[in-house]
Amino acid sequence: MIEVRNLIFEYPGHRAIDNVSFSIDPDSVTALVGPNGAGKTTLMRCLCGLDRPLSGSIVVDGIDVIEHPRRSHEKIGYLSDFFGLYDELPVGQCLRYAAEANGVTSQIDASVRQTAEHLRLSDRLEQRAGELSRGLRQRVAIGQAIIHKPRVLVLDEPASGLDPEARHDLAELFKILKTSGMTLLVSSHILAELEAYATEMLVIRDGRIIEQRQLGTRAADRRHVQIELIAANATIVDWLKARPEIGSITADGARISCELSGGDDAQGQLLKALVAADAEIVNFSTVEQDLQSSYLNSIREQNDT
Amino acid sequence: MTFNPEFRRNLLLEWNAHRMVLVSGVLAGVFTLVGLFDPRGFGNIVANVGLVVFVIATMAWGSHRAGDAVLDELRERTWDAQRMSALDPWSMTWGKLCGATVMPWFAGIISLSVYFIARQGPTVLERLEVIATCVAGAILVQAMSLIGALVGTRLDKHGKSTLTSWAAVGILALLWIYFSIYYKSTNEILWYGTAYDRNTFLTASVFALAGWITFGAYRLMCVELAVATRPWAWIAFVLYLTVYFAGGFILSNWPFPRALGVFSAMGVVVSIGATYLAAFALHRDPLTFRRLKTYAGDGKRRRFFEEMPTWMASLVVSLVFTLICAALHFAPEYSTERIENVRLGAIAIWLSTVRNLAVLFYFTYGSTTKRVESSTIICLALLYWVVPSILESMSLLKVSWFFSPPIWERPILSSLIIAVHILIVGALCLQRYRERIAPVRIS
Structure with a gap:
């Protein structure tokens, strides 16, 4: 659905996007994560044809965004991190304007009604946008972005400033949009909430994509192992670091966490080798990684390299 | 097909x-009050006040609203959504120009009716x-304000619309003064030798x-x-102004080389000004x-011309006029x-322009984006006006030529001196570009 090849975007003396390439499958929800200043917003704005990169190509649903930005806008809905609404207009008029401005030519009233129902805004259509709560404003803004039924929805930090209930509602909405056939690209700092709906993770750092992988379907031969010793032991940590099947490793006192590749056999072999190396083990187990840990591991691996 | 949504939203x-009642009431009050002081009751004083209103x-209220039609989008953070909309640029332009200024035009129409x-x-x-x-003048001022606001979006200077609308009022005033005073005695104007009222x-x-x-503005x-444009419209505007202004000098019975000389000289002045x-x-x-x-390296000619800045387009036009002028030697x-x-x-003159642009870019490549234009003007004034004046006052006339060469008396020598200026400023510019702009620092 989204194909990005060798994308470069520069500010004077600073390369914000550095030769980035990736592709995103249709009907997926991709979490775009990375530290502040990593290039998330710049990348999203380039994808939406709002900023023109120096070189590279972006294709959204078969349309070259750089060559034909206007045509690509029919396929893309975008919600920026600091979105705005026409506060003086009623919600119904806001949605109607968005529909007309985005090229919806027939059954505009039906589109407005449908979108409002979809976003549970039907009882707010007569209320002025400026009178709504932050969560409801967010819903109206998303309504404006999806009223022309785009194939791709790009959302920059959509959950910032929302209370937990509104965040939960937003996560549910994204799931519904995904099932309705929309491809979502969502950036957020709050990784725990992305976990609720994201199917893929794209990690960006220093303008480069450092990892892209599916969530919840991590390769079966790669797992996260936690080892707890009686006391902190630097020799064992060094011994583990030297082993080829061990990936990233962190030690917090007597507790060691590491990435292990090789499946069940390798896990058994590792335990055996640890015992043989006189490691005083209290606990040895695999742990399911959440998005936050996964992201931090990716960052650590990048730091190590 | 729906009616222009941008116009409808503004309405x-x-x-x-x-607001209609309020505006009508205020205007009725003003004209009644003035009518009381007009010896003829509802006469010329009321009519003139109608024009002033x-x-x-x-021009004042309307241009403010026209500029705000874009600036409000920036303030309310709705501009990105508008940029991504399917509205064509013309619908967006007239939707904003006519929609945001509907109340000023309502007041304006009442005032003009009173005048009439x-x-x-x-x-x-x-x-x-x-x-x-008056109507054309108002459209001009409001469109200028919209241009100022649109330019300001790129510069992050949101006061530009006020500045440009005042500039437009200034242009209108100058035109009016020029035509009223200069042609007062004849009451007609010669344009390419033909008399017009x-x-x-x-x-x-x-x-x-x-x-x-x-x-x-469109x-x-x-x-x-994001509609691809190449700078042909700017070039066409420069040519239009050249034709317009040259008409004030050229007479219909002139021999071709003479007319061409004036036309190309006017072309140099207008295109360099632009x-x-x-x-x-x-x-x-x-x-x-x-x-x-x-883009040139990748052979992307279309993208190259889309990216070409307008100043570069008019500089190329000025070079053509310059070469015609030189050929008429x-x-x-x-x-x-x-x-x-x-x-x-x-x-x-053309080389001086290139040099001055190099100075402008030297400051553009500096560590701050603030006061670039004023720094350039001060620098140019110092180098090409203050320093040579001091040198002349010290009777070092020929030394002063290095800073301010005698363009009219010795054009070839002057061109060579200015070429040296370009080399010096160009080298400084390149050095600064390499230091501050070219290095690609990754985050």
Whole structure:
């Protein structure tokens, strides 16, 4: 659905996007994560044809965004991190304007009604946008972005400033949009909430994509192992670091966490080798990684390299 | 097909019965009050006040609203959504220009109606001519304000719309003063040797300029809405101004080389003026040259011309006029008027422009983006005016030539001196570019 090849975007003396390439499958929800200043917003704005990169190509649903930005806008809905609404207009008029401005030519009233129902805004259509709560404003803004039924929805930090209930509602909405056939690209700092709906993770750092992988379907031969010793032991940590099947490793006192590749056999072999190396083990187990840990591991691996 | 949604949205926000009653009430009060002081009751004083109210309503209030049509989108953070909309640039332009200014135009129409009814003396046609000029002037000022706001979005200077609308009022005032005073005795104007009625010519001039400025606003809107544009419209505007101004000098019975000399000299003046205006007033992307180099290297000719800054387009036009002027060096001399004898001096003038632009870019590549234009002007004034004046006062005339060469007396020597300037400033510019812009620092 989204194909990005060798994308470069520069500010004077600073390369914000550095030769980035990736592709995103249709009907997926991709979490775009990375530290502040990593290039998330710049990348999203380039994808939406709002900023023109120096070189590279972006294709959204078969349309070259750089060559034909206007045509690509029919396929893309975008919600920026600091979105705005026409506060003086009623919600119904806001949605109607968005529909007309985005090229919806027939059954505009039906589109407005449908979108409002979809976003549970039907009882707010007569209320002025400026009178709504932050969560409801967010819903109206998303309504404006999806009223022309785009194939791709790009959302920059959509959950910032929302209370937990509104965040939960937003996560549910994204799931519904995904099932309705929309491809979502969502950036957020709050990784725990992305976990609720994201199917893929794209990690960006220093303008480069450092990892892209599916969530919840991590390769079966790669797992996260936690080892707890009686006391902190630097020799064992060094011994583990030297082993080829061990990936990233962190030690917090007597507790060691590491990435292990090789499946069940390798896990058994590792335990055996640890015992043989006189490691005083209290606990040895695999742990399911959440998005936050996964992201931090990716960052650590990048730091190590 | 729906009616222009941008116009409709602006109407929803601006047009309501409460405001209509308020504006009508205020205007009725003003005209009644003035009528009480008018010895003829509802006469020329009321009519003139009608014109003044029209100017205040459409040019002051209206231009403010036209600029705000874009600036409000920026303030309310709705501009990105508009940029991504399916609305075509023309719908967006007239939707904003007419929609946001609907109340000022409502007040303006009432005022002009009062003028038309109350004015005594001029014929109906003459009154209609005044009204047409006023309407065109108001469109001109409002479109200029919209241009200022659109330019400001790129510069992050949101006061630009006020500045440009005042500039437009200034242009209108100058046109009016020029036509009223300069041609007062004859009451007609010679344009390419043909006589035209002064007022008709003024009306036509304002209409044409309003058309160009509205077209300019549309072209800027194209850029904002990601519609690919090449700078041909700017080149066409430069050529139009050249034809317009040259008409004031050239007579129909002139021999071709003489007319061409004046025309090309006017072309140099107008295109260089346009180059300075575009370079100083519009957004200068420090990465322009890198982008152009990349597109040229990749053979992307279309992208190259889309990315080409407007100042560069008019600089190319000025080079063509400069070469024509220089070629006329071998033509006979018809008069001693300077406008007819620019000739080789045009080369020195063109090179000066290149040098001054290099100075501007030297400051553009600096550590701060603030006060670039004022720093450039101060630097140019110091180097090419203050220093040579000091040297001249010390009787070091020939030394002062290095800073301010005698373009008219010694055009070839002057061109060589300015070429040396270009090399020096160019080297400094390149050094700064390599230090601050070219290095690609990754986050």
